[in-house]
Amino acid sequence: MTVVDSVWAKRIRGLWTGRLKFRPNPPGKNSVQPPFHPARAEEGFHPPPGAGCASERMLYSHDSTDSSGGTIIGDVIVARDLEKRFEDLIAVDRIAFRVREGEVFGFLGPNGAGKTTTMKMIQCVSPKTGGTLQVFDMDVDTHPREIKSRLGVVPQETNLDPDFSAYRNLLVYARYFGIPKREAEQRAEELLTFMQLEEKRDVPIDKLSGGMKRRLIIARALINAPELLILDEPTIGLDPQARHLIWETLRSLQAEGNTLVLTTHYLDEAERLCDRLVIMDHGKILVEGAPADLIREHAGSDVVEVEQTPEVIARLTGLGVNYDLAGDVLQVFTDRPHDVARELLEVCRHEAVTVRPATLEDVFLRLTGRRLRE
Numbered sequence: 001m002t003v004v005d006s007v008w009a010k011r012i013r014g015l016w017t018g019r020l021k022f023r024p025n026p027p028g029k030n031s032v033q034p035p036f037h038p039a040r041a042e043e044g045f046h047p048p049p050g051a052g053c054a055s056e057r058m059l060y061s062h063d064s065t066d067s068s069g070g071t072i073i074g075d076v077i078v079a080r081d082l083e084k085r086f087e088d089l090i091a092v093d094r095i096a097f098r099v100r101e102g103e104v105f106g107f108l109g110p111n112g113a114g115k116t117t118t119m120k121m122i123q124c125v126s127p128k129t130g131g132t133l134q135v136f137d138m139d140v141d142t143h144p145r146e147i148k149s150r151l152g153v154v155p156q157e158t159n160l161d162p163d164f165s166a167y168r169n170l171l172v173y174a175r176y177f178g179i180p181k182r183e184a185e186q187r188a189e190e191l192l193t194f195m196q197l198e199e200k201r202d203v204p205i206d207k208l209s210g211g212m213k214r215r216l217i218i219a220r221a222l223i224n225a226p227e228l229l230i231l232d233e234p235t236i237g238l239d240p241q242a243r244h245l246i247w248e249t250l251r252s253l254q255a256e257g258n259t260l261v262l263t264t265h266y267l268d269e270a271e272r273l274c275d276r277l278v279i280m281d282h283g284k285i286l287v288e289g290a291p292a293d294l295i296r297e298h299a300g301s302d303v304v305e306v307e308q309t310p311e312v313i314a315r316l317t318g319l320g321v322n323y324d325l326a327g328d329v330l331q332v333f334t335d336r337p338h339d340v341a342r343e344l345l346e347v348c349r350h351e352a353v354t355v356r357p358a359t360l361e362d363v364f365l366r367l368t369g370r371r372l373r374e
């Protein structure tokens with residue numbers, strides 16, 4: 001049984017019921033929502049009492065125009081000229097991005113690119129040193145408590161409390177959000193089941209495998225029914241089964257209308273999950289877009305790979321075809337792979353030439369290079 005189909009997935013949706021009450025039409029992938037307007041109260045749209053002021057809780061606070069022209073879509077995060085310095089080091093170098101409500105937005109980049117630093121500024125745990133950053137239409141410097149109460153965070157480092165069991169970790173975390181005890185207990189039980197950890201309920205943290213700890217951290221991030229989930233390498237070190245479970249979980253959370261921001265070094269994961277993403281390097285954003293668009297733009301449709309020999313280089317040079325060097329292999333990024341392959345087969349062995357579709361990994365390596373980072 002998959003997570004999305006499971007009874008528990010349906011039960012867990014109950015955690016979001018309170019919030020969904022004032023999401024009259026939870027947006028899914030690519031959905032377009034009108035901005036909230038007081039006049040909508042006449043259509044039966046009423047924020048529940050005690051839900052915070054309308055301007056704080058409304059979903060469509062930062063409006064922007066989408067590429068199709070004129071349509072209003074809410075932005076959950078807006079960064080402009082965002083900078084983070086650690087003394088002489090500029091870890092995040094005046095970047096700008098917008099995360100739209102209901103989308104999965106990815107941050108990719110080599111080690112040290114500035115992804116975690118950016119995540120920490122969004123989480124209001126590391127103050128920016130320049131620019132502006134708004135989350136839910138609130139400034140991270142002036143409204144950290146309000147922002148944090150609506151966030152779920154999966155940090156890059158596993159930081160569960162080793163003195164407690166899986167269940168107790170969830171309960172203790174629920175206290176930070178002031179969730180009443182009985183409600184916290186119910187949520188903790190449901191979340192353990194949602195992440196398929198119910199059998200590990202009373203097991204101490206040091207007796208859990210790496211994958212179980214990662215799943216528990218995701219369960220913990222959901223304890224306050226967050227609208228925005230920040231996931232810093234959520235599937236690091238997991239086996240394929242656990243990765244698929246987490247992908248299904250993230251998709252079902254998105255289907256509920258949540259916004260997800262994630263970093264990952266698994267480019268196939270980014271390609272599957274992200275509606276849009278940025279590739280960062282040395283603190284700067286190099287490109288932004290939907291995975292398929294980035295692949296088309298920066299790698300073309302296909303890659304012809306061929307063993308490097310003087311004859312191959314001479315033929316490609318004669319044809320005026322550009323190529324990249326990947327170890328002993330030459331890569332030709334092209335929209336006409338079979339024409340290129342046919343030419344190459346005249347000067348090398350049949351097995352030496354392969355044609356495959358271009359991937360996000362090709363884009364990543366072309367833009368950030370192959371040199372290992374410090």
Ligand SMILES: Nc1ncnc2c1ncn2[C@@H]1O[C@H](COP(=O)(O)OP(=O)(O)OP(=O)(O)O)[C@@H](O)[C@H]1O
Binds near residue numbers: 086117118156
């Ligand atoms: N607290 C800190 N003090 C000083 N330098 C820091 C601090 N935190 C991060 N850095 C530096 O900022 C830069 C960006 O680090 P960051 O952790 O954001 O990278 P990352 O993209 O998340 O990398 P990775 O993929 O390895 O997790 C690095 O050069 C790092 O050494």
Ligand SMILES: [Mg+2]
Binds near residue numbers: 116117156232
């Ligand atoms: Mg990191």
